[in-house]
Amino acid sequence: MNVTRPPSDGxxxxxxxxxxxxxxLDRAASIDRVVATVAEAGASGCQLVAFGExxxxxxxxxxxxMGGAAFDDPIQKALFGRxxxxxxxxxxxxxxxxxxxxxxxxxxxxxxxxxxxxxRGGHSLYCxxxxxxxxxxVTNVHRKLQPTHEERLVWSPGDGHGLRVQRVGPFTxxxxxxxxxxxxxxxxxxxGLGENLHVALWPGSVRNTADLTRVLAREGxxxxxxxxxxxHADDVPDSITELASLRTGPPEWYAxxxxxxxxxxxxxxxxxxxxxxxxxxxxxxxxxxxxERQNFxxxxxxxxxxxxxxIVDRRRQSTVTTRDTAE
Numbered sequence: 001m002n003v004t005r006p007p008s009d010g011x012x013x014x015x016x017x018x019x020x021x022x023x024x025l026d027r028a029a030s031i032d033r034v035v036a037t038v039a040e041a042g043a044s045g046c047q048l049v050a051f052g053e054x055x056x057x058x059x060x061x062x063x064x065x066m067g068g069a070a071f072d073d074p075i076q077k078a079l080f081g082r083x084x085x086x087x088x089x090x091x092x093x094x095x096x097x098x099x100x101x102x103x104x105x106x107x108x109x110x111x112x113x114x115x116x117x118x119x120r121g122g123h124s125l126y127c128x129x130x131x132x133x134x135x136x137x138v139t140n141v142h143r144k145l146q147p148t149h150e151e152r153l154v155w156s157p158g159d160g161h162g163l164r165v166q167r168v169g170p171f172t173x174x175x176x177x178x179x180x181x182x183x184x185x186x187x188x189x190x191x192g193l194g195e196n197l198h199v200a201l202w203p204g205s206v207r208n209t210a211d212l213t214r215v216l217a218r219e220g221x222x223x224x225x226x227x228x229x230x231x232h233a234d235d236v237p238d239s240i241t242e243l244a245s246l247r248t249g250p251p252e253w254y255a256x257x258x259x260x261x262x263x264x265x266x267x268x269x270x271x272x273x274x275x276x277x278x279x280x281x282x283x284x285x286x287x288x289x290x291x292e293r294q295n296f297x298x299x300x301x302x303x304x305x306x307x308x309x310x311i312v313d314r315r316r317q318s319t320v321t322t323r324d325t326a327e
Contacts, residue, residue: 002281011286014039014040016049016279017227017259020262021235025056027086035101042105044281050110053178053201057086061254063150075242087116103136108168112201124156144177159317165193170286175199189312192299196222196289204228204255206274218266221292223284226236230277231255264292
């Protein structure tokens with residue numbers, strides 16, 4: 001699906017929204033899908049392509065539907081163990097092929113992963129948004145600040161280290177995971193850093209993106225890309241016997257998509273797409289950001305830092321601080 005809008009000279013950015021399904025609970029195969037889609041996006045002229053929340057190795061759909069709160073349950077422990085085994089270790093080089101694909105396509109990649117970081121002991125899982133620039137360099141890893149509801153049974157709370165922005169073409173890019181986008185203070189942090197292109201990653205649901213995307217765009221006077229995966233009962237792998245109950249009965253769609261783009265005036269550039277798979281390609285025009293900031297700029301002329309200010313702690317959290325030499 002392609003949406004074009006001729007931008008002013010030097011103001012355009014071509015973006016891609018990958019509304020596809022992961023190879024569920026298979027890190028390597030899911031990464032292969034990412035690499036192929038980045039190549040497709042590059043061939044379509046995209047300068048940025050984004051994937052849904054937790055795309056590698058997938059969202060934990062079983063927790064809500066298979067008694068995830070049962071304590072010390074052998075099935076839940078087995079599924080968590082598999083999830084952890086298939087999670088992403090960035091330092092180990094698990095995303096190296098994605099970095100190579102981004103460099104070859106000259107395309108910035110925003111990718112949702114389940115991260116198992118060594119700096120938090122190497123066993124707990126974090127819902128992370130990874131940004132890879134067009135040179136193939138991992139430039140930011142934002143760990144979701146607060147997992148939502150049943151997600152807390154498998155994901156750990158993140159920290160503020162990834163509340164950062166970066167330049168992509170004429171835009172300043174930032175982003176948040178899923179219901180973080182409802183949190184006013186993280187949004188304000190990104191506003192204050194100059195964000196004017198916001199990427200909101202979702203596991204996949206029109207009901208999540210249809211209302212909030214336009215609100216975020218109007219509030220920030222920014223483009224907002226809501227990017228969702230799709231996941232159907234047919235996508236549940238036959239090889240994992242513990243998940244057999246997810247392949248039958250309602251719902252057929254665990255994630256029906258809903259990817260969309262709102263313009264800085266709050267109007268749709270791309271309306272939410274449900275029960276559809278593919279790459280959405282659209283052109284953004286930075287001129288509209290400048291025009292909409294004329295009457296409202298949340299961190300600029302329409303702010304009052306003498307009255308209200310936000311403090312952001314961007315230190316990586318850890319339970320250990322080591323000193324190996326005498327002071």
